[in-house]
Amino acid sequence: MTRTLTPPAPVSLKDFDAMFESVKNWGRWGPDDERGTLNYLTPDRIAAAATLVKSGRTVSMAIPINKVAGPDNPNPAVHLMSLMHDIPITDNGLSFGMCYLAMASHGDCHTHVDALNHVAYKGKLYNGKPAELLTSRGSEWGAITAYANGIVGRGVLLDAARHRKVDWLEPGEAVTRAELEAIEEEQGVRLGEGDILVFRTGHHARRLALGAWNNEPGGEGKAGLHVDTVPWMHERKIAAFLPDGDGETVPSNVEAMPYPIHPLQLVAMGMCISDSLNLEDVAKACEEEGRWEFMVVGLPLRLPGATGTPWNPVAIF
Structure with missing residues (x-):
């Protein structure tokens, strides 16, 4: 039986720009704020998230670091053994194994979290900061170090594939605001x-x-998502967005805008977003635990000036 696919309805650039203005959080937490929607994650909400831990089960939501080039991985990670146990460092036989890792901070095969200096629109970063703040040396403002104390809170899995009773959505399909509410x-x-x-x-x-x-x-x-889900996230005051893929429907449905979700979230809202997660294990855990809420603990690397970093967010049940 042939599946009926759900391509997103088209959106004009004029409507996109109006939406961008409607969801802007610029100045909400002060002119120099660089945490954006993570300001919603107050100590009380973090403490409340800890009460969701019942069974103690932990599940990684990261893809194994991919060292093989492919059509979705043009910049594979480079992982080298730099010292092996065939060279003892003392006469009594003590030895160490050591390795070296180099990899991109972004990409479709690297689970990573974006910094607020990662995307600009019309020459502006989040909070109206000029895109020129990011130079070849990185940028002090809006770097991933703003998230150095971790992203910890109540996670809720909305499983669109489960809702549609399929193993996966096909490329180009979109999930709307109405469908997110139906999944809830x-x-x-x-x-x-x-x-x-x-x-x-x-x-x-x-x-x-x-x-x-x-x-x-x-x-x-x-x-990915239809852009009509972004005002919904803004209204709900969601702190962070962790999708498989990167949340984007490709090809885009927005006129002249290949990646509309990222500028709406990062630039307009200042939303903390992650890309390229592996949610298969956590989806299975949710089914087995009989619940779709859990504590999330994600720890970005403390890399000064960076536009993002690989990380390993963990769900705790």
Whole structure:
């Protein structure tokens, strides 16, 4: 039986710009704020998230670091053994194994978290800061170090693939605001102020089953959100967004805008967003635990000036 796919309805650039203005958080937390929506994650909300820990089960939401080049991984990680146990460092036989890792801070095969200096729109970063703040040396403002104390809070998985009763959404399919609300109702959860939205399309399941594909513009594409979900996130005061894929529907449905979700979230809202998660294990854990909420602990690397960093966010049940 042929599936009926759900490509997103088209959006004009004029409507996109109006939406951008409507969800702006510039100045909400002061002119120099560089934490954005993480300001919703107050100590009280973090403490409340800890009460969700019942079984003590922990689940990584990261893809294993990918060292193999492919159509969705043009910049594979470089991992070298720099010292092996065949060279003892003392006469009594003591030895150390050591290695070296070099990798991109972004990409479709690297689970990473974006900094607020990562995306600009019309020459501006979040909070109206000039894009020129980011130079070849990085930038002090809006760097990933603003998240150095961790991203900890209540995570809620909205599983679009489960809702549609498929293993994964196909490239180019979009999930709307109405569908996110339907998933909430089906799963018996509701996202609110300071929550972390964990969003599954089955992107990683498709890659494991069918192999890698070019999911960028000009390639096969990927499933993601319709832009009408962004005002919903703004209204709900969601603190962070953790999708498989990167949340974007490719090809884009917005006129002349290949990646509309990123500027709306990062530049307008100052939202903390992560890309390229593996949500297959956490989806299974949610089914087995019988709940779709859990504590999230994510620890970005403390890399001065950086536009993002690989990380390993963990769900705790």
